[in-house]
Amino acid sequence: MSTTTTHAPAGPAPAGGSAFEPVMIGFTCNWCSYRAADLAGTARIKYPPNVRLIRLMCSGRLDPAFVLKAFAEGADGVMVSGCWPGECHYIEQNIKALRRLTLLRRVTEAMGIEPARLQLLWASAAEGQRFANEVGRIVEEVRALGPLAWGRDGARSPGSVEAALALAATGSSDPPPVSPADIDQPAPALAEVTA
Amino acid sequence: MSSAQERIGVYVCHCGSNIAATVDVEAVSEWAGQELAGRGVVVARDSKFMCASSGQELIEKDIEELGLTRVVVAACSPHMHEKTFRGACARAGLNPYLCELVSIREQVSWVHSDRAAATAKAKAVIAGGVLRVGEHVPLEPLRVPINPTTLVVGGGIAGISTALEIADAGFPVHLVERQPSIGGHMAQFDKTFPTLDCAACILTPKMVDAGMHKGITLHTWSEVTDVKGYVGNFTVTIKERARYINAELCTGCGICQEKCPIRVQDNVFEAGLGFRKVAYMPFPQAVPKYPVIDGPNCTYFEKGTCKACEKFCPTNAIDFNQVDRDVIVEVGNIVLATGFELFDARRIEQYGYGRLPNVFTSLEFERMSNAAGPTNGRIVLRDGVTEPRSVGIIHCVGSRDRNYNSHCSAICCMQSLKFAHLIGDHTDATVHNFYIDIRAPGKAYDEFYQRVLEEGTIFVRGRVAEVTDSLRLPAEADAEGRLIIQVEDTLVGRQRRIPVDMVILAAGLEPPADAKETARLFGISCSSDGWVIERHPKLDPVATMTDGVFAAGCALGPRDIPASVSNGAAAAARILGRIQQKEMAIEPVRATVDEARCSGCRICNDLCPYNAIVYHADRAVTEVNPALCQGCGTCVAACPAGAISGTGFSDAQILSQIEGLLMVSASGQLREVVPA
Numbered sequence: 001m002s003t004t005t006t007h008a009p010a011g012p013a014p015a016g017g018s019a020f021e022p023v024m025i026g027f028t029c030n031w032c033s034y035r036a037a038d039l040a041g042t043a044r045i046k047y048p049p050n051v052r053l054i055r056l057m058c059s060g061r062l063d064p065a066f067v068l069k070a071f072a073e074g075a076d077g078v079m080v081s082g083c084w085p086g087e088c089h090y091i092e093q094n095i096k097a098l099r100r101l102t103l104l105r106r107v108t109e110a111m112g113i114e115p116a117r118l119q120l121l122w123a124s125a126a127e128g129q130r131f132a133n134e135v136g137r138i139v140e141e142v143r144a145l146g147p148l149a150w151g152r153d154g155a156r157s158p159g160s161v162e163a164a165l166a167l168a169a170t171g172s173s174d175p176p177p178v179s180p181a182d183i184d185q186p187a188p189a190l191a192e193v194t195a
Numbered sequence: 196m197s198s199a200q201e202r203i204g205v206y207v208c209h210c211g212s213n214i215a216a217t218v219d220v221e222a223v224s225e226w227a228g229q230e231l232a233g234r235g236v237v238v239a240r241d242s243k244f245m246c247a248s249s250g251q252e253l254i255e256k257d258i259e260e261l262g263l264t265r266v267v268v269a270a271c272s273p274h275m276h277e278k279t280f281r282g283a284c285a286r287a288g289l290n291p292y293l294c295e296l297v298s299i300r301e302q303v304s305w306v307h308s309d310r311a312a313a314t315a316k317a318k319a320v321i322a323g324g325v326l327r328v329g330e331h332v333p334l335e336p337l338r339v340p341i342n343p344t345t346l347v348v349g350g351g352i353a354g355i356s357t358a359l360e361i362a363d364a365g366f367p368v369h370l371v372e373r374q375p376s377i378g379g380h381m382a383q384f385d386k387t388f389p390t391l392d393c394a395a396c397i398l399t400p401k402m403v404d405a406g407m408h409k410g411i412t413l414h415t416w417s418e419v420t421d422v423k424g425y426v427g428n429f430t431v432t433i434k435e436r437a438r439y440i441n442a443e444l445c446t447g448c449g450i451c452q453e454k455c456p457i458r459v460q461d462n463v464f465e466a467g468l469g470f471r472k473v474a475y476m477p478f479p480q481a482v483p484k485y486p487v488i489d490g491p492n493c494t495y496f497e498k499g500t501c502k503a504c505e506k507f508c509p510t511n512a513i514d515f516n517q518v519d520r521d522v523i524v525e526v527g528n529i530v531l532a533t534g535f536e537l538f539d540a541r542r543i544e545q546y547g548y549g550r551l552p553n554v555f556t557s558l559e560f561e562r563m564s565n566a567a568g569p570t571n572g573r574i575v576l577r578d579g580v581t582e583p584r585s586v587g588i589i590h591c592v593g594s595r596d597r598n599y600n601s602h603c604s605a606i607c608c609m610q611s612l613k614f615a616h617l618i619g620d621h622t623d624a625t626v627h628n629f630y631i632d633i634r635a636p637g638k639a640y641d642e643f644y645q646r647v648l649e650e651g652t653i654f655v656r657g658r659v660a661e662v663t664d665s666l667r668l669p670a671e672a673d674a675e676g677r678l679i680i681q682v683e684d685t686l687v688g689r690q691r692r693i694p695v696d697m698v699i700l701a702a703g704l705e706p707p708a709d710a711k712e713t714a715r716l717f718g719i720s721c722s723s724d725g726w727v728i729e730r731h732p733k734l735d736p737v738a739t740m741t742d743g744v745f746a747a748g749c750a751l752g753p754r755d756i757p758a759s760v761s762n763g764a765a766a767a768a769r770i771l772g773r774i775q776q777k778e779m780a781i782e783p784v785r786a787t788v789d790e791a792r793c794s795g796c797r798i799c800n801d802l803c804p805y806n807a808i809v810y811h812a813d814r815a816v817t818e819v820n821p822a823l824c825q826g827c828g829t830c831v832a833a834c835p836a837g838a839i840s841g842t843g844f845s846d847a848q849i850l851s852q853i854e855g856l857l858m859v860s861a862s863g864q865l866r867e868v869v870p871a
Contacts, residue, residue, distance in 0.1 A: 041301025
């Protein structure tokens with residue numbers, strides 16, 4: 001992989017508009033949320049084009065490194081989606097994804113990435129409309145935050161997970177780091193994470 | 196980076212105008228050929244229909260002539276045509292797993308309307324596919340043996356039809372039914388629309404066939420409690436509830452039922468309209484022919500005495516010591532024919548069911564009009580003697596109503612027309628039908644509607660507001676003791692209050708209350724209202740997304756008897772095809788452990804829901820059993836040493852895909868690359 005190069009962030013807004021268009025990665029599971037996306041398509045339900053989907057077999061496959069890689073490559077937000085708790089095709093692996101994501105958010109927050117940039121969405125294979133609505137909501141939340149500014153060199157994405165971690169370690173004074181008190185707060189409740 | 200050495204072909208599909216209307220397909224294809232050349236793309240083409248034979252031949256020809264080593268097709272969802280394009284690659288000698296289908300239809304053109312933004316996203320999706328496919332490795336599908344035995348869950352007409360089709364072809368079937376007898380709802384009906392065949396006359400021979408068939412093992416009064424395994428190799432636990440009857444000794448003479456002193460209301464078979472004994476067969480033609488003793492209502496279990504049934508049983512078949520037992524069966528395929536439940540009409544309080552005695556549900560009326568039912572086929576009011584002079588049938592009760600169920604229950608129009616005809620047949624009553632629309636699309640259905648119209652049934656178009664026994668107008672004085680149906684007659688354009696003696700509510704069909712638990716148990720998806728989701732609603736209507744699990748009948752949604760029987764036959768045909776093949780290929784999506792890198796930390800050990808991960812204490816390494824692994828990838832993501840890899844969804848593939856997806860900006864430009 002070309003880890004020696006660095007991509008500039010999202011690039012110019014589309015012609016005619018001055019609005020910031022976030023670029024986002026959406027992880028879906030093969031059984032529920034990707035099928036929900038398929039269903040939204042079959043039903044021609046419109047939602048914003050900002051999220052680019054990756055199909056995993058299960059949300060449990062989500063390696064935290066995938067999320068960090070997406071942010072490092074310039075994504076302004078990441079959406080992780082899977083089957084509803086209790087409806088996982090693999091019994092309960094979506095709960096493991098939830099567990100990982102809850103921890104990962106504390107890392108990304110410590111790196112200065114706003115919580116709204118990393119969102120979790122449960123959607124069953126029947127919820128095409130809900131999938132579309134939620135993607136719309138998440139895109140607007142990320143749009144409101146603006147481009148992801150990395151450390152002091154706000155204009156550039158770090159290009160690799162390693163560089164992102166280094167940037168988080170060295171460039172954390174501006175914007176100021178999350179205080180230890182914040183870090184010691186209990187993990188967000190399920191409702192908060194899924195909201 | 197391996198993709199630099201690969202020779203990649205990119206094929207972008209117009210899908211007629213399905214994609215091309217929103218995505219500039221030619222521009223995307225041209226862009227991929229130029230801008231992704233540095234990523235190994237040697238050819239990029241577009242085609243009206245990639246899935247057509249001409250499109251597939253395009254790929255095959257390029258593989259042969261240009262020596263392609265990887266193929267990316269940008270078209271519809273992989274759930275639609277992944278197999279098609281993998282097949283094309285295989286025919287040209289390229290390992291099918293070196294082909295990646297990326298979706299620019301369901302995930303792009305169909306859900307976006309801004310052409311520039313959709314075109315930009317299509318470029319990103321293709322770049323993701325191109326970078327990803329460079330990391331693909333040749334794979335061979337796993338071949339699994341198919342156990343020739345099939346499990347059918349639900350003994351209604353759909354389940355019986357499925358079981359008979361498979362057993363008649365010479366393969367064993369386990370048929371599981373929750374009630375004491377197979378037969379399902381059809382056994383409760385009197386006549387069937389539109390032919391007015393007697394339901395019992397056409398159903399009971401099928402029930403007997405299923406009961407007598409050497410290939411069919413009946414498990415009645417039973418439920419499936421556990422399902423393990425995968426297509427071809429399921430291990431299913433069936434809980435057979437204690438009947439307190441020794442099936443070996445019972446002759447089905449019925450003396451226990453006759454001598455049992457306790458009568459309880461029969462809320463299942465008689466829909467609450469009649470009674471049954473505690474030792475009972477739900478109906479005379481029940482299959483199997485031996486009764487059950489309803490433990491919770493039995494005096495012996497309550498007080499320790501009685502045993503009247505035991506005293507009189509001529510063959511000593513009563514066995515109060517029986518306990519529930521688990522039967523474990525190995526099956527290759529499963530068919531869910533779990534049927535429906537009737538909408539609880541009490542939920543619509545203004546229709547008065549449960550409060551006004553002469554309001555009946557459709558199922559109650561089925562039992563009432565049945566010659567073997569609680570009134571011996573006489574149509575009478577709740578007092579059991581008075582024949583109604585007028586009857587109102589209310590359609591769409593709990594259906595087509597966003598307060599309850601949005602769906603159309605499909606059968607109630609025809610059922611209501613049948614009721615109107617039967618009332619005319621048995622009584623002199625006037626019949627009013629209150630409908631929203633009459634839906635009679637089946638063979639000879641509309642002809643039946645015309646016949647009922649000609650018989651003098653009155654049709655009022657409008658949703659009924661209320662059924663009440665309180666009189667409001669002076670003209671209603673002579674309606675004392677009757678019911679008033681308040682309705683807006685939308686064809687006349689005014690409110691009407693119509694007095695009747697009896698009201699029948701055509702209650703809708705709902706999924707069984709435990710439909711979601713059933714879905715979970717069998718690892719399938721159901722819609723938010725609880726119907727089983729088909730693999731494809733049109734082209735694969737009896738399969739589910741879980742290989743080896745099929746569905747038939749009303750489990751899939753409301754449908755009539757002919758459709759349920761066809762579903763059963765279709766599911767059977769699908770399964771028989773697999774049994775004949777003896778083995779089938781399944782996706783080689785599995786986790787494997789590189790023992791050299793495994794530190795034996797055992798973090799992955801507790802993550803597998805299938806117990807596919809085994810730890811070898813002697814070598815201090817972990818191993819994944821590929822036969823049990825289902826390929827979810829949770830352990831792959833958890834391994835701190837990166838020792839576990841997932842075929843088909845490896846770290847390298849996904850990381851490359853992320854990189855590719857983010858190469859393109861929101862406006863479709865390759866994002867500026869700045870040296871670090």
